[in-house]
Structures are given as structure tokens and as C-alpha cells.
Amino acid sequence: MDNKAKPIKKTLIANRCEIAVRIIRTCKEMGIKSVAVFSEADKTAHHVRLADESYLIGNAPSSESYLNQKKIIEVAKSSSADAIHPGYGFLAENAQFARTCHENNIIFIGPTPETISLLGDKIRARQTATEASLPVIPGLEIENKDANFISKSSDEIGYPVLIKAIAGGGGKGMRVVNSSSELKEAIARASSEAKTAFGDERIYLEKYIEKPRHIEIQILADSHGNVVHLGERECSIQRRHQKLIEETPSTFVDDILRAKMTDAAIKIARQANYTGAGTVEFIVNQNGDFYFLEVNTRLQVEHPVTEMVTGLDLVKEQINIAQGNKLSFKQSDIEFNGHAIEFRICAEDPENNFIPSIGKLKNYRPPSGPGVRIDSGVLIFSEIPVYYDSLIAKVIVWGKTREEAISRSKRALEEFRISGVTTTIGFHRSILENDKFASAELSTDFLSSEYPDNNFSPLTIPLAEKAAVAMAINFYLNRQKTRIPEKNNSISKQRNWQIAYRMNRLNQTRDR
Amino acid sequence: MPRFLVTIEDKEFDVWLNEENGIFEVTVNGSNHTVISSQLGINRFLMLYDNAPNEVEIRSNGYNSKSNLFLSGHEINGTVEDYKLAQLQKAMGISNKPSIDKQLKATMPGMVLDLKIKAGDIVKKGDPLLIIEAMKMENVIKAPSDATIKSIAVESGKSVDKGDKLLEFE
Numbered sequence: 001m002d003n004k005a006k007p008i009k010k011t012l013i014a015n016r017c018e019i020a021v022r023i024i025r026t027c028k029e030m031g032i033k034s035v036a037v038f039s040e041a042d043k044t045a046h047h048v049r050l051a052d053e054s055y056l057i058g059n060a061p062s063s064e065s066y067l068n069q070k071k072i073i074e075v076a077k078s079s080s081a082d083a084i085h086p087g088y089g090f091l092a093e094n095a096q097f098a099r100t101c102h103e104n105n106i107i108f109i110g111p112t113p114e115t116i117s118l119l120g121d122k123i124r125a126r127q128t129a130t131e132a133s134l135p136v137i138p139g140l141e142i143e144n145k146d147a148n149f150i151s152k153s154s155d156e157i158g159y160p161v162l163i164k165a166i167a168g169g170g171g172k173g174m175r176v177v178n179s180s181s182e183l184k185e186a187i188a189r190a191s192s193e194a195k196t197a198f199g200d201e202r203i204y205l206e207k208y209i210e211k212p213r214h215i216e217i218q219i220l221a222d223s224h225g226n227v228v229h230l231g232e233r234e235c236s237i238q239r240r241h242q243k244l245i246e247e248t249p250s251t252f253v254d255d256i257l258r259a260k261m262t263d264a265a266i267k268i269a270r271q272a273n274y275t276g277a278g279t280v281e282f283i284v285n286q287n288g289d290f291y292f293l294e295v296n297t298r299l300q301v302e303h304p305v306t307e308m309v310t311g312l313d314l315v316k317e318q319i320n321i322a323q324g325n326k327l328s329f330k331q332s333d334i335e336f337n338g339h340a341i342e343f344r345i346c347a348e349d350p351e352n353n354f355i356p357s358i359g360k361l362k363n364y365r366p367p368s369g370p371g372v373r374i375d376s377g378v379l380i381f382s383e384i385p386v387y388y389d390s391l392i393a394k395v396i397v398w399g400k401t402r403e404e405a406i407s408r409s410k411r412a413l414e415e416f417r418i419s420g421v422t423t424t425i426g427f428h429r430s431i432l433e434n435d436k437f438a439s440a441e442l443s444t445d446f447l448s449s450e451y452p453d454n455n456f457s458p459l460t461i462p463l464a465e466k467a468a469v470a471m472a473i474n475f476y477l478n479r480q481k482t483r484i485p486e487k488n489n490s491i492s493k494q495r496n497w498q499i500a501y502r503m504n505r506l507n508q509t510r511d512r
Numbered sequence: 513m514p515r516f517l518v519t520i521e522d523k524e525f526d527v528w529l530n531e532e533n534g535i536f537e538v539t540v541n542g543s544n545h546t547v548i549s550s551q552l553g554i555n556r557f558l559m560l561y562d563n564a565p566n567e568v569e570i571r572s573n574g575y576n577s578k579s580n581l582f583l584s585g586h587e588i589n590g591t592v593e594d595y596k597l598a599q600l601q602k603a604m605g606i607s608n609k610p611s612i613d614k615q616l617k618a619t620m621p622g623m624v625l626d627l628k629i630k631a632g633d634i635v636k637k638g639d640p641l642l643i644i645e646a647m648k649m650e651n652v653i654k655a656p657s658d659a660t661i662k663s664i665a666v667e668s669g670k671s672v673d674k675g676d677k678l679l680e681f682e
């Protein structure tokens with residue numbers, strides 16, 4: 001341990017579900033006591049049962065519990081926790097919360113408040129990226145509608161360009177322009193559409209990325225100036241910017257592109273004085289040109305795929321860095337082995353526009369076996385509350401090759417049994433059968449172009465037939481039960497006689 | 513031999529059951545199968561369908577019952593009727609099938625963000641009716657079938673509880 005190092009003895013995990021469980025596990029392995037916090041809706045949750053101590057912090061809505069900074073700090077102090085791990089979401093990228101932790105002499109396991117606020121601000125983050133000479137998506141705001149200026153700018157950016165409303169959203173005022181001849185008309189239309197839709201005619205012009213891939217670089221930085229990368233993750237299977245499947249390595253990234261992207265990620269980390277684990281996200285076009293998107297200053301949902309191929313425990317590294325230790329390895333010590341894919345299992349109905357499905361888990365039996373890791377936050381009979389994110393478990397699969405990882409994933413997802421709520425398991429199974437997924441022809445519009453009708457796992461005739469038989473047998477057995485009335489149960493006896501009489505009458509009517 | 517008419521979505525299955533010592537010889541729409549059903553727990557069965565295992569979670573009640581079942585990751589709703597009874601009722605012009613629910617209820621608590629329809633609108637199955645925010649997500653509630661909107665019971669910006677009436681169909 002280094003001179004500056006301050007060992008952590010007890011960590012409060014300011015989160016819930018699978019990520020809280022994940023962090024508690026590493027704390028236990030490191031001999032660090034864990035403190036869970038929970039809301040009224042999570043009284044019997046998995047993380048509450050696993051921690052060394054668990055504290056109720058408020059009502060079900062997150063604003064009154066998992067986002068209640070004052071209460072969380074209070075619990076940290078009264079339980080003498082010397083550190084807080086925020087997980088992801090909730091308070092993970094809240095610079096002010098990180099500052100409050102420091103002010104209360106509690107280690108915030110994450111970057112400094114300054115770094116969090118710098119990278120959390122889209123404009124300042126873009127500036128920082130430019131300063132670190134990272135490519136950003138070229139674009140400009142069109143303030144004056146001087147035709148020559150706009151046309152010159154578009155030529156510089158390079159076609160196709162995307163015109164969008166500054167106030168915009170929902171595709172309104174958006175136009176893809178393929179050549180300079182279309183430009184003038186497109187700007188006029190977009191501008192008027194923007195004015196009608198948002199009462200603001202200002203438009204923005206940027207380079208249009210066709211079939212973009214989402215590829216991100218995992219970094220680790222200690223407080224002694226050492227920064228390493230742990231390779232990339234491809235997260236192109238998304239729905240409305242929500243990642244659903246992530247994998248590493250990306251088949252699209254060759255050694256040259258990897259060297260460029262990881263170099264860029266390390267540069268911005270240095271520029272932002274980064275400490276801890278972080279992710280630099282890029283948009284990559286089909287030519288392999290990449291553009292800076294943002295830095296996530298926290299542990300990512302998809303971090304396990306990196307753990308599977310590097311053999312590292314990212315939470316352990318986060319804690320080591322937070323204690324003030326130097327990274328215990330150099331870039332050249334990191335080895336990448338095999339291929340890993342993560343599937344997010346959400347309580348949602350993919351057939352029905354991914355509508356959240358709430359209820360009690362009547363059956364819950366996750367898969368296991370070679371190369372399968374489950375990071376799960378629920379147990380059998382868990383209630384899935386309506387208040388939080390619908391992610392209930394992650395299936396992370398490792399294989400020597402992508403092909404092996406895919407066939408193993410098929411096996412694992414087939415094994416997974418959940419009933420009581422509808423989940424995205426069927427959705428993932430159908431993606432695994434998709435030819436374009438198999439050949440890794442990915443882009444962030446994969447889902448909208450491959451499954452425009454959200455028709456992922458339609459009810460097939462053989463399955464409906466089995467269901468019909470199960471229903472008939474169940475009906476038959478229930479009827480058998482009601483036909484043998486219990487002793488002295490005159491009411492049920494009478495009812496059965498009535499039913500029998502009516503049935504008899506009906507049969508006679510038919511015979512007539 | 514017990515014979516049932518099972519309806520799942522718009523598909524009808526004519527199911528004959530012949531039970532002997534817990535083993536069912538089943539004929540579904542003319543094809544034969546052997547089924548062994550063993551109880552796993554309350555409402556849960558292991559069904560060996562021509563020796564292929566299927567875990568089934570099923571709930572149903574009473575005569576002419578609606579059944580709700582989880583099988584291979586699908587939640588499937590259907591109705592089971594005594595075949596003769598169903599044929600008779602068909603002949604007599606009585607429909608015992610559950611008609612479309614006249615009311616659309618909230619399946620989860622949330623907030624109404626947007627109404628896509630107004631009273632009197634004619635909608636097609638799958639048309640968006642309203643948008644409810646729940647679990648931090650915007651959820652589009654779609655028309656369960658072709659229908660005409662009779663009345664709307666909620667307003668945009670108001671919160672709803674599970675089971676609250678959202679709107680009525682004609």
C-alpha cells in the first residue's frame with residue numbers, strides 16, 4: 001500500500017438491485033464490510049439480504065430514498081462507513097453528492113467532483129475532447145441563413161449532413177441531406193417545421209453518420225497519473241439509446257483502430273484528470289471513422305464483459321484507486337482472452353413496445369454451467385416494483401470465440417426460467433438467431449431496421465398447440481377435483497349436481 | 513372421451529383427452545401426442561409433451577374459463593370450453609367467448625403523458641391510444657383490437673393507479 005493510501009473498512013452502497021449485489025460481492029472478497037440502503041419497496045430485496053448491515057432510508061419513490069442524499073450521508077456516518085459506492089444511475093454522476101461525501105470525510109468511489117461536473121456537461125466535455133485532440137462530430141449552428149456560408153460549411157463537414165432543430169426532438173425538423181443541391185430546400189423546410197413544432201426556428205447542421213456503431217473504451221486511472229485501457233465494448237444493439245446487448249471485443253475493431261481509439265480515450269482521461277473507472281463512448285461509422293460521444297464517469301452496466309476477457313474485477317480496481325493505491329499492473333500486463341457478450345434481462349414486454357411488466361416472480365431459475373455468469377438483483381418471489389429501472393438480471397457469457405459465445409448464449413438463455421413477469425429473454429433469443437447479428441453486421445439502427453414491428457418472438461403454432469393442451473389438461477384436472485366433493489360439503493355437492501344437470505340437459509338438447 | 517375447444521388468440525384447437533394412470537393420449541386438431549403432466553407446485557406443472565419437457569405455470573378458474581399461462585418465456589391467454597357445449601352455443605348463436613373488454617384499465621401506476629385519441633375515434637388493433645410514464649419510461653398503450661372509443665376517463669398530466677379505468681370502448 002502506498003503512503004497516501006487510506007484503507008477502506010466499510011462501504012455503503014448507495015444503490016439497489018443487481019449492481020448493489022455486484023458491489024457487495026467484491027466488498028466481501030476484499031474483507032470490506034458492506035452497508036446496504038433500501039426503500040420501502042425493497043424491504044426483502046436481494047441486496048438487503050446480502051449486506052452486512054441494511055438500512056431503510058425512505059419511501060419507494062427514488063427521490064425519497066435512493067436519491068435522498070442527506071439520508072444516505074446520515075446512514076454512512078451513523079454506520080461508520082468510510083466510503084460510498086454509488087453504482088450506476090441514481091447519484092453515480094452527481095458532482096454535488098461526490099463533494100458532499102468529501103466534506104463529510106467519506107470517500108466517494110469515483111472520480112473527483114471536478115471531473116464529474118466537467119465531463120457531465122455536454123458542451124464542456126466536447127471542448128475537453130477537442131483540447132485532447134479527439135475527433136468530435138463536426139457541426140455548426142446556423143444562426144444567419146446566408147446561403148453561401150451554409151453551403152461552404154456543409155462542404156467542409158462533408159455530405160451527407162443532418163439538419164436538426166436546436167429545440168428539437170422526435171424527428172421533427174430533421175432532414176438528411178445527401179448533396180449541396182438539396183441543401184437550400186431542406187434548410188427551409190426544416191426551419192419552418194422547427195418553428196411550427198417548437199416555436200424556435202434555429203437549426204443545427206452536423207455530419208450524418210450512416211449505420212453508426214456504438215463502441216466504447218473502458219479506462220482505469222489512479223491518483224498517481226497512471227491510466228490504462230481495458231479494450232473496447234461494442235454496444236450497438238440499442239433501443240432508444242438504451243443498450244440491450246454488449247460484447248467485447250468488437251469484430252469491427254482491428255488492431256489499428258483499437259490503437260487509435262484507446263489512445264484517444266487515454267488522452268481525454270488525462271486531459272480531465274480522471275481517476276477511477278470510466279468509459280469513453282464513441283460513435284463509429286462504417287469506414288471506421290470514430291467520433292467522441294461522451295465520458296461516463298462511473299461503472300457501466302456492461303462492465304462484466306470486460307471483466308470476463310481481462311480477468312480483472314473492476315469494482316476491486318475502483319476501490320483500490322479510491323483508497324489511493326497505484327494501479328497494480330501496467331498496460332502491457334493486461335491480457336485479453338476470448339469473447340464475452342452481455343444480455344440485459346429486463347422486466348419488459350418486447351412484443352408490446354417494451355412496456356414494463358411488474359409483478360411477483362413466481363419462478364426464477366437462472367442458468368449456470370461453463371462460461372456463464374449471472375449478475376442478478378432478484379430472487380424467486382421478488383416483487384418487481386414500478387418505481388425503478390426494469391433491469392433485473394444480466395446474463396454474461398464467455399467463449400473462446402464469438403461463435404462459441406453465441407452458441408453458449410443460446411443455451412444459457414434457453415435455460416433461464418422466469419414466470420410471473422414478462423422479460424426480454426425471448427427478445428434476446430430471437431436476436432441470437434438473426435443472421436446479421438451472427439455475422440456482426442451491427443449498427444444502432446439494427447433493431448428498427450431488422451424488427452420494424454417489434455415482432456421478436458411471435459407465438460408459433462406448435463407452441464400455441466402445447467399451450468392449448470396444457471390448458472385443456474389443467475381444465476380437465478380442475479373439473480375432476482370439483483366433481484369429487486369433499487365430505488359434508490353440501491354446497492359444492494349441490495353446485496356439482498346443478499352443473500351436471502345443466503350439462504345433461506344441454507347434451508339432450510343437442511341430441512334432439 | 514373429454515373433448516375441449518381451446519381458443520388462443522384467433523386460433524382454435526380441438527383437444528381430445530384420454531387419460532390413463534396420469535398419462536394423457538391427446539389429439540389436437542387431428543394430430544396425436546402423449547403427454548405426462550406432473551405437478552411442480554401450486555399452479556406449476558412439468559409437462560412432458562412427446563417426451564419433451566415444458567415447464568408450465570397456469571391459472572384458470574371455473575367453467576368456460578379463461579386461462580393464463582407462462583410457457584417458454586411466453587405469457588399466453590386463452591379460453592377452454594367443453595367442446596360440445598361450445599358447439600351447441602355456436603349453433604344457438606350464443607357467444608361464450610369473452611368479448612373485448614369494454615374498459616381499458618391501467619396495468620401499472622404511472623402518469624398519463626399524452627392522449628392520442630378522443631371520444632368517437634375509430635381505432636385499429638395496435639393503434640396508439642395513450643402514453644403513460646412508468647418506470648422512468650414512456651409506454652405506449654395500444655388498442656387491444658379494432659374498436660370505437662366511447663369515452664376517456666383520464667387526462668394528460670394526471671397520474672393513474674393500477675386498475676384505474678383509462679377509457680371505454682363502444
